[in-house]
Amino acid sequence: MRAMVYRGPYKIRVEEKDVPRIEHSNDAIVRVTTAAICGSDLHLYHGLMPDTRVGSTFGHEFVGVVHEIGPSVRSLSVGDRVMVPFNIYCGTCFFCARGLYSNCHNVNPNATAVGGIYGYSHTTGGYDGAQAEYVRVPFADVGPAIVPDWMDEEDAVLCTDALATGYFGAQLADITEGDVVVVFGAGPVGLFAARSAWLMGAGRVIVVDHLDERLEMARTFAYAETVNFTQHKDVVVEMKRMTGWLGADRVIDAVGAEADGNLLQHVTSAKLKLQGGSPIALNWAIDSARKGGTVSVMGAYGPIFSAVKFGDAMNKGLTLRMNQAPVKRQWPRLFEHMRSGYLKPNDIVTHRIPLEHIAEGYHIFSAKLDGCIKPLVVPDAS
Amino acid sequence: MPYTADKPPLPETPEQLRARIPGWGADLDPADRPSYPREVQGLETGAHWDLPEQQEERQPRERSIEHARLTPAFGTSVPLKGLSGVVRSYAYRRFSEGRAAHWLLLIAADRVDAVESHLTSFTTRRPDNPVTETGVLAEASHHPVRSRAGRVDPRHQVLDPVIVVGPWVLAAVVVYRSVRAMVRRART
Numbered sequence: 058m059r060a061m062v063y064r065g066p067y068k069i070r071v072e073e074k075d076v077p078r079i080e081h082s083n084d085a086i087v088r089v090t091t092a093a094i095c096g097s098d099l100h101l102y103h104g105l106m107p108d109t110r111v112g113s114t115f116g117h118e119f120v121g122v123v124h125e126i127g128p129s130v131r132s133l134s135v136g137d138r139v140m141v142p143f144n145i146y147c148g149t150c151f152f153c154a155r156g157l158y159s160n161c162h163n164v165n166p167n168a169t170a171v172g173g174i175y176g177y178s179h180t181t182g183g184y185d186g187a188q189a190e191y192v193r194v195p196f197a198d199v200g201p202a203i204v205p206d207w208m209d210e211e212d213a214v215l216c217t218d219a220l221a222t223g224y225f226g227a228q229l230a231d232i233t234e235g236d237v238v239v240v241f242g243a244g245p246v247g248l249f250a251a252r253s254a255w256l257m258g259a260g261r262v263i264v265v266d267h268l269d270e271r272l273e274m275a276r277t278f279a280y281a282e283t284v285n286f287t288q289h290k291d292v293v294v295e296m297k298r299m300t301g302w303l304g305a306d307r308v309i310d311a312v313g314a315e316a317d318g319n320l321l322q323h324v325t326s327a328k329l330k331l332q333g334g335s336p337i338a339l340n341w342a343i344d345s346a347r348k349g350g351t352v353s354v355m356g357a358y359g360p361i362f363s364a365v366k367f368g369d370a371m372n373k374g375l376t377l378r379m380n381q382a383p384v385k386r387q388w389p390r391l392f393e394h395m396r397s398g399y400l401k402p403n404d405i406v407t408h409r410i411p412l413e414h415i416a417e418g419y420h421i422f423s424a425k426l427d428g429c430i431k432p433l434v435v436p437d438a439s
Numbered sequence: 440m441p442y443t444a445d446k447p448p449l450p451e452t453p454e455q456l457r458a459r460i461p462g463w464g465a466d467l468d469p470a471d472r473p474s475y476p477r478e479v480q481g482l483e484t485g486a487h488w489d490l491p492e493q494q495e496e497r498q499p500r501e502r503s504i505e506h507a508r509l510t511p512a513f514g515t516s517v518p519l520k521g522l523s524g525v526v527r528s529y530a531y532r533r534f535s536e537g538r539a540a541h542w543l544l545l546i547a548a549d550r551v552d553a554v555e556s557h558l559t560s561f562t563t564r565r566p567d568n569p570v571t572e573t574g575v576l577a578e579a580s581h582h583p584v585r586s587r588a589g590r591v592d593p594r595h596q597v598l599d600p601v602i603v604v605g606p607w608v609l610a611a612v613v614v615y616r617s618v619r620a621m622v623r624r625a626r627t
Binding site for chain 2: 064065066067068069070072080081082083104107108109110111112113114129131132145146147148149153154155156157158162163164165166167168169170173179180182183184185195196198199224225228229231233234235237253255256257258260261267268269280285286287300301302303317318320323324327328330333359360361362378380383386387389390394397398399400416417418419420421424425426427428
């Protein structure tokens with residue numbers, strides 16, 4: 058089969074690989090029809106995530122058709138069209154039994170600090186991802202779901218991570234009616250978090266970024282006020298000014314490890330890999346929140362230390378909430394919102410890239426060329 | 440402005456927001472948020488086992504020493520190999536995830552892996568090609584100048600070529616100097 062293969066930082070190519078085989082009785086092999094490149098894939102691409110091995114295939118957002126099933130699979134049949142959450146989870150461990158699907162203890166031998174994720178380094182279990190023609194799906198009776206007939210293929214792909222994560226991030230922020238919500242980052246997760254904040258009754262939503270096309274999307278797709286932080290000497294002061302000098306009730310970090318806005322922080326983390334991530338947006342979030350407020354962290358960070366301003370968080374009495382989204386728990390309500398016309402996820406898709414051109418796709422996304430906000434990947438076999 | 444007990448007024452009323460934004464307030468009631476992030480027991484997951492069956496370990500599989508056992512399922516993407524495999528194996532065997540050494544060794548092994556793999560690729564019919572593999576050829580057709588206007592990241596994007604090409608230049612210098620030293624030794 059054809060598959061995207063990592064060749065070292067900033068380098069990928071498409072190679073012939075063996076079609077994955079059934080390794081566990083509850084595995085399925087899925088033929089990928091549409092995948093996506095996630096902003097967090099760029100952390101792998103840039104060599105930030107420990108134990109990202111040359112030869113591995115990325116990709117944790119995908120839909121496809123069941124090609125083969127293991128002997129114990131009951132809920133799927135060959136030919137079913139499925140959407141697969143980015144979380145790999147067993148459904149019965151201590152954590153899964155409490156709904157913490159993204160923290161499953163039975164799928165990742167390499168680390169206890171993170172669950173299993175498709176195509177996201179050996180630190181999350183060493184599973185190959187879906188930027189390929191076929192992918193192995195463990196615990197096929199637990200993770201995947203059959204795509205509803207009414208759902209568009211691209212909407213389904215966005216439900217497997219970006220939309221679910223953005224909605225989850227807004228829920229983590231404990232938004233109540235009339236809250237002032239600030240979202241750092243107008244990428245897909247930030248846009249969906251901003252849009253979700255309105256569903257929860259926000260009184261005001263402000264999105265901060267430095268990319269004009271993303272801020273435009275925040276205004277048109279997420280109905281948000283926007284702030285371009287490059288146009289202010291100090292974005293935290295601007296947030297205070299905009300919120301009556303109190304700070305925002307709820308702040309969402311939807312940026313993560315490669316945040317820009319402070320050259321030293323960015324270079325020591327994203328370039329020199331001396332931090333688990335550049336905590337610029339997280340520190341801005343802490344400083345922009347009002348005392349007693351909530352900071353929801355959706356941005357992905359690596360497992361080593363980052364220079365986070367915990368003193369400010371403590372002294373302000375902030376509540377910090379965070380996790381990888383347990384995707385499938387979000388789906389029933391999200392599906393209701395989509396059917397009601399409140400959410401149309403694929404409105405944010407800007408690029409559709411054939412698998413054979415994925416090296417160019419990663420570069421366009423990484424360098425933010427051509428207004429790229431959300432690229433999808435289409436394997437030729439589909 | 441005086442600091443009072445009042446919340447600063449919002450620019451729009453709930454009625455105005457409901458009229459302007461599709462779905463405003465659809466999840467207004469915090470008690471009616473079924474996927475609210477908290478621990479919940481009794482969810483139907485689709486699992487029909489108490490303990491998942493164990494995946495066969497076809498070759499020794501590294502694992503965190505914070506785990507009591509090899510997990511029932513695991514990825515088989517790229518087994519350990521070469522010098523990077525030795526470093527990774529040591530990081531997993533010797534240090535818990537709580538130790539910085541664990542992660543720093545894994546990151547160091549990633550760099551070793553890249554060098555090993557690049558060198559190995561030169562013995563194959565498809566050597567690594569930094570031009571095609573970086574996707575940089577897409578620049579020409581995707582508005583490289585206009586796309587970067589008004590952004591803060593171009594000032595450090597100049598480091599990207601250094602990160603990508605730097606190790607190749609360094610390797611070339613080392614090879615050149617080694618060969619030159621060997622030639623000089625042979626002549627004397």
